[in-house]
Amino acid sequence: MKAHYDDIAGQYAAYANASPTRRAELRTMQHMAGDVTGRSVLDLACGFGFYGRAMLLAGAASAHGVDQSPEMVALGRRVSASAGDAMTFQASDFLQLAPVREYDLAVAAFLFNYAQSLDELARMAAAAFEHVRAGGRIAVETMNPDYCLANGDCSKYGVRVLDDVPWQQGAKMEMEFPGDPPARITVFRWAREHYEHAFAQAGFTDLVWQAPCLLEQDRLAQPAGYWDDLLRNGLAAWFSCTKP
Numbered sequence: 001m002k003a004h005y006d007d008i009a010g011q012y013a014a015y016a017n018a019s020p021t022r023r024a025e026l027r028t029m030q031h032m033a034g035d036v037t038g039r040s041v042l043d044l045a046c047g048f049g050f051y052g053r054a055m056l057l058a059g060a061a062s063a064h065g066v067d068q069s070p071e072m073v074a075l076g077r078r079v080s081a082s083a084g085d086a087m088t089f090q091a092s093d094f095l096q097l098a099p100v101r102e103y104d105l106a107v108a109a110f111l112f113n114y115a116q117s118l119d120e121l122a123r124m125a126a127a128a129f130e131h132v133r134a135g136g137r138i139a140v141e142t143m144n145p146d147y148c149l150a151n152g153d154c155s156k157y158g159v160r161v162l163d164d165v166p167w168q169q170g171a172k173m174e175m176e177f178p179g180d181p182p183a184r185i186t187v188f189r190w191a192r193e194h195y196e197h198a199f200a201q202a203g204f205t206d207l208v209w210q211a212p213c214l215l216e217q218d219r220l221a222q223p224a225g226y227w228d229d230l231l232r233n234g235l236a237a238w239f240s241c242t243k244p
């Protein structure tokens, strides 16, 4: 079956590679991941492999990306072939992924915001748990539970939020990536306690929310005040937790 991102794989990669927030997002994921030297990494909803590839560059022993979009996976393979890195890829809904291996670290950037209900969020957290070894961790980037459209649509950071309406116990958001025409996606925003509950129910412990890791170099690279909106009302939030 054709996956939504199949039509916009290249457009998403172009946006992500040009995004002014991407370096800080990566730094935040790396901060949560800690020292990855020699670690095995599973990149859930890997897209074109941005995070898994970065973990390899940081010294991980292996990085395996899983994405339900065959076009995204094909793009990831092309990027890795041209970069000469050893990231491996698999086109699959991660909920269907057989637990053939337990990884030291799972990273999941913008995956759990596709849960359309709290039941689905719980199923997704439980599925992720199966792929992490005891003592391993998962680092997650997802939609900021505190985001409020009335306080800004985030377009200066690349993605424009078009709509944000109540949905079950959370919110449903319509957003677009730049391009001609812009690419529309729908995501779901859940509260902090929803994530905390789903991941605890799955068996994860020690869930810690992480603020974006902005450095002096980020501030110097942009006009004064550029990052204020990101800190006040950014689109993303991060957390990590452990499989005991």
Ligand SMILES: C[S@@+](CC[C@H](N)C(=O)[O-])C[C@H]1O[C@@H](n2cnc3c(N)ncnc32)[C@H](O)[C@@H]1O
Binding pocket: 003, 005, 012, 016, 044, 045, 046, 047, 048, 049, 050, 051, 066, 067, 068, 069, 072, 092, 093, 094, 095, 108, 109, 110, 111, 114
């Ligand atoms: C916004 S992209 C993020 C890609 C990558 N993590 C990044 O940050 O560059 C979201 C990705 O999630 C994938 N995705 C959504 N639900 C999925 C699922 N159940 N299993 C695997 N991939 C999924 C989509 O195909 C898409 O490539």
